[in-house]
Amino acid sequence: MQQKPIGVFDSGYGGLTVLKEIVDQLPEYDYLYLGDNARAPYGPRSFDTVYQYTLECVDWFFKQGCELVILACNTASAKALRNIQQKDLPGIDPFKRVLGVIRPSTEIIGTYSATGHLGILGTQGTVLSNSYPIEIHKFFPGMEVFQEACPMWVPLVENGAANEPGADYFVQKHLNQLMQQSSTIDTILLACTHYPLLMDKIKQFAPAGLTIVSQGEIVAKSLVEYLAKHPAMAEQCSKNAVIRFCTTDSAADFDAHASQFFGQPVISQHVDLQG
Numbered sequence: 001m002q003q004k005p006i007g008v009f010d011s012g013y014g015g016l017t018v019l020k021e022i023v024d025q026l027p028e029y030d031y032l033y034l035g036d037n038a039r040a041p042y043g044p045r046s047f048d049t050v051y052q053y054t055l056e057c058v059d060w061f062f063k064q065g066c067e068l069v070i071l072a073c074n075t076a077s078a079k080a081l082r083n084i085q086q087k088d089l090p091g092i093d094p095f096k097r098v099l100g101v102i103r104p105s106t107e108i109i110g111t112y113s114a115t116g117h118l119g120i121l122g123t124q125g126t127v128l129s130n131s132y133p134i135e136i137h138k139f140f141p142g143m144e145v146f147q148e149a150c151p152m153w154v155p156l157v158e159n160g161a162a163n164e165p166g167a168d169y170f171v172q173k174h175l176n177q178l179m180q181q182s183s184t185i186d187t188i189l190l191a192c193t194h195y196p197l198l199m200d201k202i203k204q205f206a207p208a209g210l211t212i213v214s215q216g217e218i219v220a221k222s223l224v225e226y227l228a229k230h231p232a233m234a235e236q237c238s239k240n241a242v243i244r245f246c247t248t249d250s251a252a253d254f255d256a257h258a259s260q261f262f263g264q265p266v267i268s269q270h271v272d273l274q275g
Contacts, residue, residue, distance in 0.1 A: 004238045005030035007061035007069035009054070011042040013158060013254075014193030015072030016261035018101065021216035022070070023243065025224050030238045032064055034271070035258075037249035041154055042075040043123030050125065054080035055088060058098055060273045067236045070223065071100045074122055074191050074215075078102060078129035097233065102131050104222035105189060105215050110140030112211050113187040117144045119178045122191035124149040132191055146185060148178035150192075157194040158257065162201065171201040179207065187211040197260065246271045 008019045012035050019033055036042075036057055042050050054076040061069045071077045077100030084098050109118060120132045127149040136145050152170040161167055179185060188210060190196060196214040206212060227234040245268035247254040258266035 002065055002238075003030060003240075003242075004065045004067050004236055005032040005242070005244070006237050007031075007058075007064070007066035008033045008072050009036075009057050009061065009069060009076065010034075010071075010073040010193060011036050011053075011075065012040040012154075012194075013037075013257055013261045014154070016258055016266075017193050017196050017214070018070070018072035018216045018219050019243075020262050021220035022223055025220040026227070028239045028241055030240050031243045032061065032066060033243070033245045034061065035245075035247045035249075035254060035268075036273075037247045037254060039248065041123070042073065042079075043125040043151070043154065045075075045125065047079045047129075050075055050079040051083055055084055056273050058084060058088075059092070060271070062092065062096060067096050068233055069096075069098045070219070071098065072193055072219070074101055074193065075125040076100070078126050078131040099223075099226070101193070101215050101219050102135055102191075104219050105191070105213075106132060106135035107139055107222075108218060109187070109189050109213060110136060110143050112213055113143070115184045115186045116140075116142055117146065117182045117184045117186060119181075119185040119188040120145060120147040120191050121150055121153075121174065121178065121188060121195060122147065123154065124151050126191055132189070144182065146178060146181040148174050148181075150174040150195075153198060154192065154194045157197045160257070160260070162197045167198065167201050168205070171198060172205040175202065175205050185210070187213065190214045194261075245269070248273060 081100040127147045133145040156167050245266050247268050251268045251270045254268045
């Protein structure tokens with residue numbers, strides 16, 4: 001029987017925090033993870049570039065037998081998902097599906113807030129796309145959304161400095177700048193899959209009583225619901241509890257960093273997207 005794993009994509013390592021939660025909730029499925037580390041980070045890149053890179057990676061997943069691909073990357077979800085869903089999928093294969101992390105998060109995030117003032121922390125690309133305010137207002141029209149780009153947070157995490165004193169300045173700086181936009185923000189969404197690794201620092205410098213939400217568990221629950229509502233897709237995806245990890249860069253480098261995101265040792269292989 002052909003392997004048809006669920007594809008999980010990120011520009012680098014952050015999507016592993018989402019994959020970890022998905023595997024916890026749906027352990028029976030096969031998964032194929034791809035980090036496009038050779039071209040990371042996606043955050044500062046243009047919409048056209050992120051779209052092109054993401055489409056190449058999605059095409060690679062389809063060639064590996066995936067019927068369903070999750071863009072576990074906020075930048076790719078913000079800058080590429082809509083085009084891929086509307087323009088590319090009908091021509092590639094109308095029965096395949098590509099899902100992102102923004103819609104599941106925005107469908108529910110408003111329920112966490114009592115004040116109606118919500119903070120978003122994300123990469124520059126995600127913030128500039130304005131995807132979160134646009135999507136949140138579809139589900140929670142009265143919600144006030146305030147955003148703050150944190151360009152140094154991903155490098156801090158990827159360089160293993162998330163819990164070091166050097167991270168304090170950048171975490172405190174961006175939390176302060178977000179809270180200066182509205183003192184009644186009571187909920188912050190971490191709109192980048194790297195940011196959960198900074199959770200201890202964020203809680204240290206965030207105002208008391210603030211609710212801080214990471215996306216992994218939300219996305220995993222949303223996928224459970226999606227597969228329940230789409231039994232034909234659930235039936236297509238293979239179930240042998242096998243997880244494969246791939247990277248477009250050095251497998252040794254990937255393995256050295258990946259375990260801190262996934263929570264257990266990772267053994268990956270290098271892949272050529274054109275191969």
